[in-house]
Amino acid sequence: MRWLRKNLIPIIGLLVLVYLFVPIAVVAILSFNKPDGKFNISWNQFSLDAWQNICGVPGVCGSFVTSIQIGLIATLVGTIFGTMIAFALVRYRFRGRSTTNLLIFLPMATPEVVLGSSLLALFLNLAFPLGFWTVTIAHIMFIISFVVVTVKARLQGMDPRLEEAARDLYADPTATFRYVTFPLVLPGILGAALLGFSLSFDDYIISAFNAGTLVTFPIYIWGAAQRGIPVQVNALATLVFVIALVTVVSVQIIGARRRRKMESAVGS
Amino acid sequence: MAANDGVQDLHLVNLVKSFGDFVAVDDLTLTIPAGSFFALLGPSGCGKTTTLRMVAGLEDPTSGQIMLGSTDITNEKPYKRHVNTVFQSYALFPHLDIFENVAFGLRRRGIKDVTGPVNAMLDLVELGPMARRKPAQLSGGQQQRVAVARALINQPGVLLLDEPLGALDLKLRRQMQIELKRIQTEVGTTFVHVTHDQEEAMTMADTVAVMNKGRIEQMGAPVDIYELPRTAFVANFLGQSNTVAGTVSGRSGSDLVVNAYGASFTVPSARSTRQDGAILVGVRPEKLSVASAGGAVPDRSNRVTGKVTDASFTGVSTQYLVMTSWGDEWTVFEQNRSADILRPGDEVVMHWAPEHTFGLDVPSES
Amino acid sequence: MPALAPSAGGSAGVVVSGAAAQRRPRTAYLLLIPGIAWLTIFFVVPLISLFFTSLQAPTGKSGVYQPAFEVSNYLVAIQEYWPTFVKSFIYSGIATVLALVIAYPLAYFIAFRAGKWRALLLVLVVAPFFASFLLRTYAWRTILADEGFITSFFNALHLLPENRILNTPIAVVLGLTYNFLPFMILPLYAALERIDPRLIEAAGDLYASPFTGFRKVIWPLSLPGVVAGTLLTFIPASGDYINATLLGAPSDRMVGNAIQTNFLQFRDYPIASALSFILMAIILTVVFVYIRRAGTEDLV
Numbered sequence: 001m002r003w004l005r006k007n008l009i010p011i012i013g014l015l016v017l018v019y020l021f022v023p024i025a026v027v028a029i030l031s032f033n034k035p036d037g038k039f040n041i042s043w044n045q046f047s048l049d050a051w052q053n054i055c056g057v058p059g060v061c062g063s064f065v066t067s068i069q070i071g072l073i074a075t076l077v078g079t080i081f082g083t084m085i086a087f088a089l090v091r092y093r094f095r096g097r098s099t100t101n102l103l104i105f106l107p108m109a110t111p112e113v114v115l116g117s118s119l120l121a122l123f124l125n126l127a128f129p130l131g132f133w134t135v136t137i138a139h140i141m142f143i144i145s146f147v148v149v150t151v152k153a154r155l156q157g158m159d160p161r162l163e164e165a166a167r168d169l170y171a172d173p174t175a176t177f178r179y180v181t182f183p184l185v186l187p188g189i190l191g192a193a194l195l196g197f198s199l200s201f202d203d204y205i206i207s208a209f210n211a212g213t214l215v216t217f218p219i220y221i222w223g224a225a226q227r228g229i230p231v232q233v234n235a236l237a238t239l240v241f242v243i244a245l246v247t248v249v250s251v252q253i254i255g256a257r258r259r260r261k262m263e264s265a266v267g268s
Numbered sequence: 269m270a271a272n273d274g275v276q277d278l279h280l281v282n283l284v285k286s287f288g289d290f291v292a293v294d295d296l297t298l299t300i301p302a303g304s305f306f307a308l309l310g311p312s313g314c315g316k317t318t319t320l321r322m323v324a325g326l327e328d329p330t331s332g333q334i335m336l337g338s339t340d341i342t343n344e345k346p347y348k349r350h351v352n353t354v355f356q357s358y359a360l361f362p363h364l365d366i367f368e369n370v371a372f373g374l375r376r377r378g379i380k381d382v383t384g385p386v387n388a389m390l391d392l393v394e395l396g397p398m399a400r401r402k403p404a405q406l407s408g409g410q411q412q413r414v415a416v417a418r419a420l421i422n423q424p425g426v427l428l429l430d431e432p433l434g435a436l437d438l439k440l441r442r443q444m445q446i447e448l449k450r451i452q453t454e455v456g457t458t459f460v461h462v463t464h465d466q467e468e469a470m471t472m473a474d475t476v477a478v479m480n481k482g483r484i485e486q487m488g489a490p491v492d493i494y495e496l497p498r499t500a501f502v503a504n505f506l507g508q509s510n511t512v513a514g515t516v517s518g519r520s521g522s523d524l525v526v527n528a529y530g531a532s533f534t535v536p537s538a539r540s541t542r543q544d545g546a547i548l549v550g551v552r553p554e555k556l557s558v559a560s561a562g563g564a565v566p567d568r569s570n571r572v573t574g575k576v577t578d579a580s581f582t583g584v585s586t587q588y589l590v591m592t593s594w595g596d597e598w599t600v601f602e603q604n605r606s607a608d609i610l611r612p613g614d615e616v617v618m619h620w621a622p623e624h625t626f627g628l629d630v631p632s633e634s
Numbered sequence: 635m636p637a638l639a640p641s642a643g644g645s646a647g648v649v650v651s652g653a654a655a656q657r658r659p660r661t662a663y664l665l666l667i668p669g670i671a672w673l674t675i676f677f678v679v680p681l682i683s684l685f686f687t688s689l690q691a692p693t694g695k696s697g698v699y700q701p702a703f704e705v706s707n708y709l710v711a712i713q714e715y716w717p718t719f720v721k722s723f724i725y726s727g728i729a730t731v732l733a734l735v736i737a738y739p740l741a742y743f744i745a746f747r748a749g750k751w752r753a754l755l756l757v758l759v760v761a762p763f764f765a766s767f768l769l770r771t772y773a774w775r776t777i778l779a780d781e782g783f784i785t786s787f788f789n790a791l792h793l794l795p796e797n798r799i800l801n802t803p804i805a806v807v808l809g810l811t812y813n814f815l816p817f818m819i820l821p822l823y824a825a826l827e828r829i830d831p832r833l834i835e836a837a838g839d840l841y842a843s844p845f846t847g848f849r850k851v852i853w854p855l856s857l858p859g860v861v862a863g864t865l866l867t868f869i870p871a872s873g874d875y876i877n878a879t880l881l882g883a884p885s886d887r888m889v890g891n892a893i894q895t896n897f898l899q900f901r902d903y904p905i906a907s908a909l910s911f912i913l914m915a916i917i918l919t920v921v922f923v924y925i926r927r928a929g930t931e932d933l934v
Contacts (some may be wrong), residue, residue, distance in 0.1 A: 013743030015664050015757055020815060023773035024765045030776065041776050049794055077800065081669035092662035100670065107677050109865075111917070113890045114910045117897050118680035121687045121907060138891020141676040144669050164326050165359035167346045169373035169418070175347075184365045198763055204876065205890075221768045225880065227770065237468075237766040245763035247758075 001249040024241060037082055038228030050231035054239075063220035067163035070132065070201040070216060074139035079193045081140070082147025083185075089148070090155040107145045115142065116209030123210065130212025138206050143196035150195060154188025198244070272559050275302040275458055276337030278323070278426050279351035283332035286317050292318045296332070298398040300460060300475075305452050307473035308462045311505065315482040316462045323460065324353045336408060336425050347376070352419035353428040357435070358411045360403035366390070366414055367399040373422040387422040390593070392451065409440045418450070428550075429461045433468065437512040445472050470494065478502050495552075497535065498541055500631040503550050510598040512572075513630055524627065533548050533570045540627025548628040554601040555624040558588055560608075561615035567600065569619040574598065576614045590618060688907035697901035704904065711908040715892055717875040719916070722888040725803065725878075726871035729810035733818040733867050734860065736811065741822035741859075742852075746831060759819050771809055771880050778805055778881075809877035814870060818863040826852070826857025861928045869917055889913050 004011075030040050034047035055061035089100065105117060119138050124131060162184070166176040204218035212218055221233055278300040285293040293315040300306045308316040321327040323334055325346030334342045341349050352373065360369050370389055371382040379385075390396045393413040403411055412432055419427055429448075433441045449472050452459045463469050469476045470490035477487040478501070486493050486502045497503035503511065514528025524540055525535045526549055533549050540547065552569070558576075565571055577597065578589040586609060588600040600618060610616055690700035712719075744755045762770065778785055778799040785799050799805050829852060837847040875890030887895075889909060896906035 009743050010747055012739040013747075016740040016815075017755070019736070019812075020759070020762050022777065023770040023812070024762060026773035026776050027765060027769045030773075041779060042781075058902055081672060084665040085669040088662040088665040092659060092665075094659040094662040094666075100666065103670065103673050103678070107673070109869055109917075109921070111603060111870060111913060113873040113875065113893050114681075114684075114914055115677070117685040117893055117906060117910050119676060120897060121678040122676075123902065124903070125683055125687070135677055140672060144673060148635070148669070159357070159359065161355050161357055161359040162361060164346075165353070165361070166372070167897045168324055168326070168351075168353045169422070170347045170376040170854075171372075172345070172347050175376055179376075180361060202763070202767055204768055209894075218766065218768050221766060221772075225768070225772060229769075236770065237769050241761075241765040245761050248757050248764075249754070250756055256753065 013048050025232050028238040028241075031231060031238045033231060033234075035228075035231065038232050040229055040234065047231075050235040052234050053234055057232050059215060060222055060232045060236065062229060063215045063217045066132070066215065067217035069196045070136050074136050074200045075193050075197040076145055077142030078140045079147050079189060082144045082192065082196075083151050085144070085148045085191055086151035086155055090152055104145050104148045108149075109141055112203075112205040115118050115222060116206035119206070120209045130210055131214045133213070134210040135207050135214060135216065138210050139200040139203065140207075142203075142206065143199060144193055146199065147189075147192040150192035151185065151188050154185055158184050201240075275456060277302050278458060278460070279333075279335040280319070280323070281333040281335065283322060283334065284330045285315070285322060285327060286330050289385055291482050293322070293329075296482070296484060298477065298484060298487070300458060302458055303382045303456050305449065305459045305461065305472055307465070307469035307476045308479055309466055309469040309476050309506075310479035311464055312601065314479045316464075316479050317430055319479075320353070320460065320462050320550055322427055323426065324351055325349050326353075349592070350417060350422075350425045352422050352424040352426075353427060353430060354412075354415045354419050356431045356611055358403075358415040358432075360411055360414055360418070362403055365400050365402050366395065366406070368416055368459045369403065370418045370421055372418060377422070385421055389417045392420075392454075393447075394419045399487040408436055409444060412436065412444060413447070416451065418458065420451070424457060426458045429459060431463050432461075433463075433465075442470070448472065449556070468520055470506075471567055478506060479612050480505070496539055496626055498626050498628070500550075503626070503628060508551060508553055508599055509550045510556070510596075511548050511628075512592075512594070512596065513546065513548050516544045516547050523527065523622065526627070529592075531572065534568070535625045535627040536623060539623075539625065541629050544628055546630045548630045550626050550628060551620050551624055552600040553587075554585075554603075555620045556598075556600040556602070556618045557620065558590070558600050558602055558610060558616050558618050560580050560610065561617055563617065565617060565619045566621075568622060570622055570625060571619040572598065573617045576610050578612055579610060583608070588616075659814075676721045684907045684910060687903050688911055690904045692904075697903075699903055707904045707908045708912065709910060711905050715889070715909060718887065718889050718892050719912070721803075721886070722872055722890070723916070725810060725888060726809050726868055726874075726885075727809050729814070729871050730818075730864050730868045732807070732811040733815055734822075734864060735824055737815055737818040737863065741819050741826055744823050745826035745829070746834075756820075756823070759816055759823075762816060767813060768876065768880075771813060771876055774805065774809055774812070774881055775800060778808070800881060801886075803879040803882065803886050804875050806886050806888075809881045810874060812878065813874070814867040817866040817870070821862035821866060822856065822859040825856045825862070829855045857928060861925065865921060865924070869921070872917060873913060 027221040029043070031050055032046055032048065033040055033043055034045040034049060035041075050056075085100070085104065088094070088095065116138070117132070119141070120130075122128075123134055128134065158181075162180055163176050166172075168179040171179060202218060203216075204222060207216050208219055208222065215223070219237075221229060224230060224233065280296050280298040280300075283296040283298075296319060302376075306318065310316045315408070318327060322329050325341075325344060325348075325450075329342060333340055334622065336350065341351075345542070349357060361372065364372070367386055367390075371386045372384060374382045387396065387399070390399055393416060395413055395417070396412060397415075398406060398410065403414065405415065412435075415432065416427075416429075417473075433444050436444060439623065445468060448459070448461075461469070461472060473490060475487065476490050476493055478485045480501050485499045486497065494506055497506060497509070500511065504511040512528045512533075513534065514526040516524050517527045517532075518525045519537070520534065522537050524535045524537050524543065524547075525608055526535055528545055528549060535547070535549060539542060557566060563574060572590075572592055573592040574592040576588055577591050580587040581604075585601045585603050588602060588610065590598045590600060592598055686701065687699070688707055689701075689703050689705065690699035690707075691704045693700050720742075740759070744752055745761075749753050776782070780798045780800060785794070788794050788799065789797055794802075794804075796802050801806070833851050833855070834847055837851045838844075843848065872888075873890045873893075875888055875894050878886050878888045878891050893906050893909045893913070896902045896909065
């Protein structure tokens with residue numbers, strides 16, 4: 001009983017983690033399923049069909065590729081714009097700072113339904129054709145805010161004395177940026193880009209409103225939900241998940257190992 | 269930019285820096301001789317770091333000039349000035365190893381072959397084997413030496429040090445004080461060392477300038493400004509002083525006679541900033557001797573009677589607090605030469621030789 | 635690491651130092667223009683555009699409207715959809731509270747008891763983002779299936795009013811809670827992580843029971859995280875329609891569904907836009923009131 005009280009928090013904590021992963025486990029398990037009928041909801045029979053024939057169902061891989069394309073472009077543009085704003089906010093004084101901050105914050109506080117529908121209203125009013133570019137434009141829009149917040153935090157955590165030291169050591173503004181500021185902010189920028197990409201790749205609501213006839217991966221899934229989601233979808237999603245998880249965990253482990261090596265090497 | 273400008277005098281001329289209404293540096297004029305170890309000493313907020321940053325180019329003066337030798341560098345960008353800084357927090361580049369940190373300035377100046385100079389400099393600060401480590405792997409003392417090496421390798425006209433020893437523990441600090449002094453003597457560059465630690469300033473520097481509220485109160489060799497402070501602030505900031513306010517009542521040869529609270533003090537006129545009127549008489553605690561009241565006191569001594577309120581035996585000395593007749597508590601550092609220790613409650617007389625007295629202007633605010 | 639020495643009384647703490655601050659603000663504006671322009675054109679303008687759309691009047695042709703000043707659109711929208719609004723906010727409110735209750739122990743665990751596992755655990759908290767959230771939500775249809783283990787279990791206890799979980803509000807709320815859980819965990823963790831664990835020890839030293847220690851020390855100090863987490867959960871949850879569609883019955887539709895249907899199915903853009911603005915207005919009001927109240931609650 002005592003043991004239970006003392007370990008109550010860790011137990012609950014771990015249960016919550018399990019809770020977070022149960023649906024993912026279901027998705028992964030069902031990717032090895034051969035469903036009885038059109039709907040892949042309950043387990044029927046083990047099969048590697050979906051994995052071996054991952055592009056077997058028309059539209060699956062196409063939509064997957066489309067989402068990747070949109071993700072790459074939107075992440076590239078959004079990260080560049082967002083990083084520039086972050087630099088302006090942290091390193092410069094200018095009028096209109098609070099307005100800028102508000103403008104960055106508002107999209108994150110607006111429900112996706114409103115973001116998506118308002119953009120749709122704009123495109124309709126301008127008679128702008130819906131499709132690949134409207135979705136990309138929308139994604140860039142919401143990626144910017146997240147990038148600004150992430151990079152800004154990283155920049156603010158950077159010791160301003162480092163740039164002063166660089167200038168003291170004969171580095172003009174360009175050299176200071178190139179040799180000191182940029183290398184130190186880069187991890188933050190990469191993290192923001194990763195975040196942006198995953199937000200874009202997984203976005204349904206905003207994309208659905210602005211895609212017209214274009215089919216992104218989430219849009220495909222939604223459409224298929226009524227007719228029965230092909231097992232290939234589960235396989236692709238599981239694949240993405242595993243690759244992403246392995247990458248992030250590896251980065252963590254490498255970083256931790258490097259840190260441990262440094263700590264053991266500290267001199268007198 | 270020449271690789272070695274040669275060491276020259278540094279001149280600050282009517283330097284002013286204000287932030288809005290707040291004047292951090294108030295009309296500073298100062299010459300720092302080439303090759304000297306110069307300390308800028310003062311309490312927090314006195315403007316010493318601001319002055320240093322203006323010399324480095326990291327702050328723009330509101331008005332005034334900075335000259336290195338005969339070159340006016342006031343408006344030169346920091347990356348053009350042949351002046352380098354050792355920062356208080358070291359500011360080592362965390363993403364570069366020690367070798368690259370030290371080589372940074374050389375590389376930015378376009379020097380291709382850095383290996384020789386960098387290794388030589390690392391040897392000078394005794395960090396040769398650490399060349400490929402990152403700053404995070406080094407201890408505080410080692411990081412500090414890297415910071416010095418990184419600045420010094422560029423053979424600047426002036427090396428600026430912004431409280432570089434503040435983060436180190438006592439033993440390490442003492443070690444580094446000796447280190448820095450040795451390096452300065454060996455290399456011959458002018459060092460300008462900013463600190464609030466008066467012991468540090470006096471130990472290391474050839475010349476000390478005491479700053480207060482944006483102005484230099486007094487400047488000179490450590491022993492000179494210590495033994496003969498010229499303002500009440502210097503008297504109390506640099507070491508401790510016992511003071512009493514009085515009036516000049518007459519002269520006796522080359523000495524002033526001062527009356528305070530019924531007692532009479534002899535102050536050599538050359539050791540006083542006031543020759544008449546209101547005057548603050550002062551003496552350092554270690555110059556005082558204490559004897560039981562009524563005991564034998566040498567002729568000619570200045571003397572003050574009082575009652576002991578505290579006696580602390582510190583081994584090297586005994587520290588007495590003595591309450592004077594006018595309500596001030598005086599401090600005495602008595603070397604333990606005789607066996608008698610006075611106790612709280614004892615009536616005593618403090619005495620000292622007149623040539624240890626100094627006279628100051630009475631400060632306007634309390 | 636010593637604190638940075640203030641360079642002078644006036645400028646201590648300012649990130650932009652000395653000479654850098656005198657860099658022309660022109661550079662700042664150049665940096666800002668692309669991103670701000672983008673946000674203005676594709677966020678601000680659409681909202682304005684949405685507002686005007688909400689005031690448009692029908693032209694008789696389906697899906698085509700003309701600029702007008704039909705404030706009555708709002709009245710119609712409220713009249714027809716106020717139950718949906720109420721339902722949505724009840725669902726998202728419950729989901730937010732549930733998320734808080736579930737997330738807090740995990741955030742607490744990671745902040746105080748996880749030690750060297752902390753980084754890995756945080757990665758695991760964020761990991762669900764890597765898996766398609768549509769599929770994850772859809773997976774609940776498997777987990778909560780009528781014939782499934784969980785539903786049968788609760789059915790046996792006679793706890794289910796409709797004898798099933800799926801296609802009821804319960805499933806919708808559960809889905810909402812699940813989807814936004816990481817948004818609740820991370821801010822909570824960030825706030826808890828800042829608390830000096832010695833404060834808890836001090837409380838214990840001063841005769842506080844563990845529960846009192848939590849109530850009087852940890853909870854108040856974690857409030858900023860609680861506020862951030864609940865907002866980051868409540869706002870998207872209120873506008874969500876995915877959970878309602880995938881996990882609920884037609885009678886469980888939320889405002890998000892209404893907006894989506896009106897936009898994409900009925901093509902009744904004025905009503906859809908009016909609904910969006912009403913939703914935004916309510917959310918902003920709730921946020922405003924909540925922040926004001928949570929701000930003063932801190933002192934209690």
